[in-house]
Amino acid sequence: MQTVVHLVSADETEQQTxxxxxxxxxxxxxxxxxxxAVVAQAGGIERVTTREDEGEEVENLLADGVEFKACSNTLQMKGLEESDLVGGIETVPEGAVEVTRLQTEGYAYIRP
Structure with missing residues (x-):
């Protein structure tokens, strides 16, 4: 089975969940x-930046084989650069399009 988790909320509790x-x-x-896979966009993008104290948690998940993808549109909208992301995170043009693409490939969708 394959799963995509949509990290879209700015709420810290939802992000941690x-x-x-x-x-x-x-x-x-x-x-x-x-x-x-985790697709981060909108308010969820902050959780995958180097500005977050919890960056180590994202790094550990990356090391365990989880794919993290960040929405380039969101980065631009928030004035962030790819270099602001935790190392190893891929950028995609549009987060919602990436979620949809993964679902068409058979990924189950989860959004806490």
């Missing part, structure tokens, strides 16, 4: 989870 879900998917012992 999203990352907790991602951690649970990565640590699933059933062997049924193949790929996990």
């Amino acid at each position: 999203a990352l907790n879900i991602v951690r649970n998917l990565v640590e699933d012992e059933s062997g049924t989870i193949d790929d996990v």
Whole structure:
């Protein structure tokens, strides 16, 4: 199974819930989870920047094979650069389009 988690809220509790879900998917012992992706856009983009104190949590998930994708439109809108992102995060032109693309490839959608 493949899962995409949509990190879109500026609410810190929702952001942490999203990352907790991602951690649970990565640590699933059933062997049924193949790929996990996180698409960050809108208010959720802050959680994947180097400005966040929790950047280490994102780095650990990246090291565990989670793909993180950041919306370029959101970066531009918020005056952020790719260099503001935690290292290893891919940028995509539009977050919603990326979520939709992943869903058409069979990814299950989760948004806390």
